[in-house]
Amino acid sequence: MKRSLRQTWNLIWQKSVSDLQSESARALLGLLWWIIEPVLYMAVFYLVFKIGFRMGGPDFVAFLLAGLVCWKWFQGTVSAACTALIANQGLMAQVYLPKWSFVAMVVLTNAFKFSLLLLLFLLYLLAEGYRPTGNWLYLVPLLGSLLILICGCAANSAFVTCFVPEAKLIIDNGLMLLFFVSGIFFDISARDTAIGDALLLNPLAGWFASFRHVVLEGGRPELHTIVTVSVTGAILLLIGVGLLRRFDHQIAKVSL
Amino acid sequence: MSHQTLISLRDVSFAYGNRLFSRGSPDVLARVSFDVLAGETLAVLGRNGAGKTTLLRLLAGIFAPDSGKIWRADVEISLLSLQVGFVEHLSGRQNARISAMMLGKSRSWVDQHIDEIADFAELGSVLDRPLKTYSAGMRARLGFSVGYLADPEVILIDEVLGVGDIEFQEKSSAAMKERLQSNKTVVLVTHQLDTVAELADRVVWIEGGEVRNQGAVGDIIAAYRAYSRDPG
Numbered sequence: 001m002k003r004s005l006r007q008t009w010n011l012i013w014q015k016s017v018s019d020l021q022s023e024s025a026r027a028l029l030g031l032l033w034w035i036i037e038p039v040l041y042m043a044v045f046y047l048v049f050k051i052g053f054r055m056g057g058p059d060f061v062a063f064l065l066a067g068l069v070c071w072k073w074f075q076g077t078v079s080a081a082c083t084a085l086i087a088n089q090g091l092m093a094q095v096y097l098p099k100w101s102f103v104a105m106v107v108l109t110n111a112f113k114f115s116l117l118l119l120l121f122l123l124y125l126l127a128e129g130y131r132p133t134g135n136w137l138y139l140v141p142l143l144g145s146l147l148i149l150i151c152g153c154a155a156n157s158a159f160v161t162c163f164v165p166e167a168k169l170i171i172d173n174g175l176m177l178l179f180f181v182s183g184i185f186f187d188i189s190a191r192d193t194a195i196g197d198a199l200l201l202n203p204l205a206g207w208f209a210s211f212r213h214v215v216l217e218g219g220r221p222e223l224h225t226i227v228t229v230s231v232t233g234a235i236l237l238l239i240g241v242g243l244l245r246r247f248d249h250q251i252a253k254v255s256l
Numbered sequence: 257m258s259h260q261t262l263i264s265l266r267d268v269s270f271a272y273g274n275r276l277f278s279r280g281s282p283d284v285l286a287r288v289s290f291d292v293l294a295g296e297t298l299a300v301l302g303r304n305g306a307g308k309t310t311l312l313r314l315l316a317g318i319f320a321p322d323s324g325k326i327w328r329a330d331v332e333i334s335l336l337s338l339q340v341g342f343v344e345h346l347s348g349r350q351n352a353r354i355s356a357m358m359l360g361k362s363r364s365w366v367d368q369h370i371d372e373i374a375d376f377a378e379l380g381s382v383l384d385r386p387l388k389t390y391s392a393g394m395r396a397r398l399g400f401s402v403g404y405l406a407d408p409e410v411i412l413i414d415e416v417l418g419v420g421d422i423e424f425q426e427k428s429s430a431a432m433k434e435r436l437q438s439n440k441t442v443v444l445v446t447h448q449l450d451t452v453a454e455l456a457d458r459v460v461w462i463e464g465g466e467v468r469n470q471g472a473v474g475d476i477i478a479a480y481r482a483y484s485r486d487p488g
Binding site: 003 | 319350363
């Protein structure tokens with residue numbers, strides 16, 4: 001089927017909007033569920049680490065939320081991308097759509113949900129007395145770099161799980177490992193120096209430290225963090241989209 | 257009908273393989289060659305499992321051949337997929353929009369034709385209700401109307417000529433036959449020999465994934481009938 005890139009993007013946009021509308025229509029609480037679900041998720045961590053393990057000081061809630069809000073975006077998108085192609089196998093048998101477009105739809109819908117959560121988080125910070133500074137503008141390149149990394153991870157996850165469905169288990173466990181070594185709920189710089197340095201080799205760990213530094217302390221992010229995350233994401237994105245394009249028609253066959 | 261070729265298949269073979277690294281299944285289509293000419297209605301005949309639906313998907317570009325070549329002219333080619341992309345919780349209007357866009361139409365095209373779609377489907381004000389409240393017949397009508405009005409330059413039809421209740425079946429079938437008899441380029445897969453005799457300009461007969469014969473309607477139908485009575 002002849003379809004220009006613009007038409008494809010319009011379709012991706014329309015389908016993403018439809019998916020969000022459909023998801024909110026299915027839930028009893030509609031749009032509110034997109035907020036309630038992650039808030040419950042975060043409440044569990046708060047109960048476990050703040051009340052259970054008595055971790056952190058007076059700013060621990062803001063510290064924890066800063067990590068979890070962005071982690072939920074990363075984890076939610078990559079996890080959903082694992083089923084992006086398999087879940088649309090019926091559609092793939094009826095019309096031709098480039099396979100990367102199914103990943104793009106997942107990225108878009110999750111980015112929308114994240115933007116709601118981020119807004120709520122920033123409102124929470126304002127309510128708690130944190131004041132925005134000019135350095136909050138660094139959130140644009142910082143979040144942009146994470147978006148590139150998310151796109152890269154999502155494209156590769158979708159490709160791999162399409163041919164090897166069992167890989168979803170490995171990816172889910174990999175995400176869990178990443179969660180524990182990225183300083184989502186603890187301050188990596190406060191760890192033993194050797195361990196802290198080792199953990200910071202993970203680009204996500206540096207990213208979360210930079211994000212907190214900007215929103216909680218009004219500081220500037222580490223430039224090398226933005227570059228490292230962006231470049232890693234761009235390389236993964238090139239590989240992932242390249243694979244999805246190279247095996248585009250095999251994916252349609254595999255999914256049947 | 258002109259003699260301009262819009263789609264050309266040369267020695268096309270195709271097999272379904274369920275995993276990238278595993279050995280593929282036997283060929284569903286083997287060394288298939290034929291042309292689709294502008295303005296003709298080309299019928300594809302064959303028994304169940306002959307590979308007709310797979311062939312349409314190859315023509316539509318949903319699949320690519322494992323070997324051989326498919327050449328397509330720079331025209332809009334689309335499989336008539338009814339209810340494609342339909343979502344239960346969205347309204348008929350929203351579903352019509354997404355479905356038409358899946359079939360290659362722009363958003364502005366949908367905005368211009370949405371009333372026509374609603375009229376043809378006889379849905380009226382129901383169009384803004386969620387699809388989950390529709391009967392099967394209403395869904396079929398909406399799906400058919402979108403597919404019918406999307407009207408690509410080359411239309412690929414897999415058995416579906418009419419849908420819905422008896423009244424709408426007559427209406428949709430008549431509309432589709434009118435289109436088939438016009439200058440539209442159509443590839444039609446069907447088991448109904450009467451339909452082929454009435455509507456087709458040429459026939460390609462597929463048997464066991466291979467082109468057994470192709471040519472004039474009367475000759476191929478006669479040969480197909482004889483074969484069906486005595487395959488040996």
